[in-house]
Amino acid sequence: MESKKSxxxxxxxxxxxxxMIKLYCHKNHTNQNGKVLCExxxxxxxxxxxxxxxxRFMENKTFCSNCRIQxxxxEMKKRIQKVMRYSxxxxxxxHPVLCLKHALTGVIEKRRTKCD
Incomplete structure (x- = not known):
């Protein structure tokens, strides 16, 4: 059973x-209505x-890009990297609040892993 933290x-x-995918799609693909993603x-x-x-590593990892197992x-890795570079x-x-929470999580995790 998965923990609440995970x-x-x-x-x-x-x-x-x-x-991030929604932002990328709506700014780069023809479907600009803001509700539906392209295929x-x-x-x-x-x-x-x-x-x-x-x-399997959700409990201990920070972000997928930092995971020891990709x-x-x-093909999908290239596609998600393109989305991440743009978005x-x-x-x-x-989404400023979401972005700040993400950045704060990264800082906290870097400090935690330095101490380990």
Whole structure:
């Protein structure tokens, strides 16, 4: 059974990834209505959700990019990296609180791992 901490981390990760994919899709693809993702971005989001749901290291990891095991397929890894490169610098404009929480989590985890 999964701990509450892992469940919360998984939910936060999926929320952030979905917001970043939505931002990328709405700014780069033809579907600009803000409600529906294009087929490729919807597929990437479903894949990210699936990989997060199967992650065995959720309790101890910070972010997927820092994980010792890269579980994304090479094609999906390239696609999510493209999304992250685009959305990363822009997400603070659209979701400042979410972005600040993400940054704070990263700082806390770096300090924690230095002490270990």
């Amino acid at each position: 469940q919360r981390k998984r939910q936060k990760e999926i929320m952030l990834v979905s917001q 490729d971005c919807q597929q990437l989001l479903e894949y990210a959700r699936f990989r997060s749901a199967k992650c 579980c994304y397929s090479p 990363g610098p822009r997400i603070i404009i659209y």
